[in-house]
Amino acid sequence: MTGKKKQARRRYHHGNLREALMDVARRLIIDRGPQGFSLVEAATLAGVSPAAPYRHFANREALLAAVALAGYQRFAKDLEQAWNDGQPDAVSAFMRMGEVYLTFARDERASYIAMFEAGLKGDEIGGLQQAGDRAFAILIKAATALGGTLPDGQPAPPDLMAAHIWALSHGVASLFTSSPSDCQGPVTGDLKELFESGMMIYLKGLGIRSGSAHRAEN
Amino acid sequence: MTGKKKQARRRYHHGNLREALMDVARRLIIDRGPQGFSLVEAATLAGVSPAAPYRHFANREALLAAVALAGYQRFAKDLEQAWNDGQPDAVSAFMRMGEVYLTFARDERASYIAMFEAGLKGDEIGGLQQAGDRAFAILIKAATALGGTLPDGQPAPPDLMAAHIWALSHGVASLFTSSPSDCQGPVTGDLKELFESGMMIYLKGLGIRSGSAHRAEN
């Protein structure tokens, strides 16, 4: 799972320590949460002396932030690709984004935790805020293409829609996923189904027909 | 904010140490997150020797769990009261529950974190799972009274509705709230409005008219 090519023989220079530490951090985050490890421990697991990490990270939070930042970049890329300019139609592209969101939360669990549940202050760590905003911007773009009408007949503001959808996705991902723990409620079934059904209902509430009835307009 | 009546003079017996430690924990959780303090520190802040907490809690996690447990009890009580048997009508009672949810997440922030974001395993700590389930059951009860129709015409399963709503609430509360940190996206406005608009759209998607048009039936 962690790339350790050519690590068979101990060498003075690790060669890839920065990435190795991030890998170790990801493993430890999954096992013990974002606060559940130390730089010393990460160093040991990476097979390196306790002082070595300081060549790459000022402290543990910096390591965590690096994981989060890399996560955002991957996340934004995945979302962008899922959206694919709203092809073949806005609704199905949108649902695809939701699926990617959940997949990311599951497969890149450690990154997800670092990004959204580690308590990192976006305004204190360079680039973190922007990286998050960039991902959010993709959602807004998709919401804009999708359109929608509020119950009172006004057109739905895309940023509002985006916020709703992000909240629902995040709620599903974090509340009903085993590791962050609680697993409250009896819903242990398919997360994807849970999310998609919620999404369908929400879109219908905005007057957006789902299924094959809707062709892309852009 | 923390009740410290009669604490002016040091006495050998604290008299209320268990609750005092929980209060301290709540303060520290808000400032530093669920992992951001030690039993020793809590003891010191409660004005007591480092060994004293062991009379009440086996370790830090036990203290955290006690905070979570008390939180669930208060939470369930608040929700139950907000629902108030669906009076005067199911929809407005339902919206009231949502409001209570957000209010709780804001005003009982520390409890909320301990309950949903601390990574406590419900199945490892006595009573935690049940306490969570009990709160969820209230939501299911409300969803049952509310009814609703899926986009495909089938009646909406109440536990599905409850899960959707819990996810949306949790997502709004945790994603757009300042302290757990990230504050992703531009939505810093009124959380209540964000939640209620999402909720209205969702209910409309289930064919449930909001406003005064709907009377309670139970």
Place this chain on the structure above:
DNA sequence: TGTACATCAGTGAACGCGCGTTCACTGATGTAC
């Protein structure tokens, strides 16, 4: 109402441990000539 005693909830000293961090150092790598 007073006394003896059990129990409870604290004290404070002590311990070993792992962490964060620093320091002078050194082995490996890349590059100028």
Place this chain on the structure above:
DNA sequence: TGTACATCAGTGAACGCGCGTTCACTGATGTAC
């Protein structure tokens, strides 16, 4: 192509610190008689 040297990315020993936990203890409280 070979050599000298600067730079980089590691080492490993050391330090002070706070934490978790234990221990024998002690002051306060409640209760039986």
